[in-house]
């Protein structure tokens with residue numbers, strides 16, 4: 410009821426009410442520690458010129474944003490905007506989903522301004538707007554511009570179920586093996602910006618590992634029609650249904666489930682992905698790939714060319730749900746770039762349950 414209809418045809422898009430009241434959450438520690446300067450130097454002036462009133466909230470510690478949105482009176486706000494890396498948006502989404510009124514709360518338009526070193530969602534949103542690639546401050550300006558325009562469209566979320574019965578909501582990725590290791594190990598190079606992933610990749614390549622586990626997924630064509638709230642997932646202790654595909658290989662270099670186009674500003678992982686395509690894009694790389702071949706895949710990903718490399722170890726499937734059961738006793742699983750408990754995990758898509766400010 411707070412939205413005006415978008416008058417130009419696309420019935421999925423709407424416009425944030427004007428004048429709108431935006432809460433902008435800034436993590437001053439994100440990326441190179443310059444998020445506040447990015448705000449005052451680039452965004453503040455744009456919002457003033459566009460007559461968009463806002464309240465700035467500077468996060469003071471981990472989970473500050475999560476607690477804040479869990480308790481906030483959301484009727485006071487027309488949009489929640491994050492100026493940080495993807496980690497702060499992950500907190501905000503999970504704070505909204507923690508609420509008793511989550512079904513209404515998750516409808517509040519969410520915006521992203523890149524302040525981290527990865528900025529996967531910001532890069533994806535920019536890409537969906539069909540603009541030529543942009544990095545750093547140019548990407549920030551593009552996202553700031555979309556924020557001022559105020560168009561809102563649906564965003565898919567994925568629920569991730571862990572062995573401890575904890576459930577998380579994810580907008581970006583679930584990763585195990587090489588990608589998760591690089592993401593976490595390269596955090597120590599955060600001050601160098603986006604190039605940290607290349608540095609991390611080179612370091613990890615030198616000590617390339619194989620991870621053993623079982624992977625199964627529900628392919629798109631087998632998935633039943635979902636109505637809101639339906640679960641595609643059996644109990645984590647139960648075997649997967651016959652409609653699922655069980656991957657024969659059990660030796661992997663990486664498993665990556667991603668639901669946006671970009672894994673980082675310069676990693677165009679899923680050509681063709683949309684914010685609300687209702688798909689989990691599942692990639693895995695099986696053991697036996699050489700170091701040069703793996704490096705070639707990541708270098709090709711900058712221009713979205715990895716699937717054209719003809720690498721027999723790389724598999725790509727469009728799925729609605731998946732289950733991963735690591736056998737290797739120790740390792741790293743990340744959800745939206747944040748480490749989660751290591752062990753069996755399963756996930757399913759919830760098409761368009763959130764709303765995102767985009768072009």
Ligand SMILES: Nc1ncnc2c1ncn2[C@@H]1O[C@H](COP(=O)(O)OP(=O)(O)OP(=O)(O)O)[C@@H](O)[C@H]1O
Nearest residue numbers: 439440468469470471472493494496497525526527
């Ligand atoms: N003031 C703060 N001090 C320390 N940590 C904070 C603060 N505010 C938020 N955080 C936490 O920092 C974590 C990382 O944030 P985020 O991912 O947004 O930035 P980033 O890690 O710099 O981004 P990237 O992963 O792209 O480098 C989040 O889990 C968030 O809870």
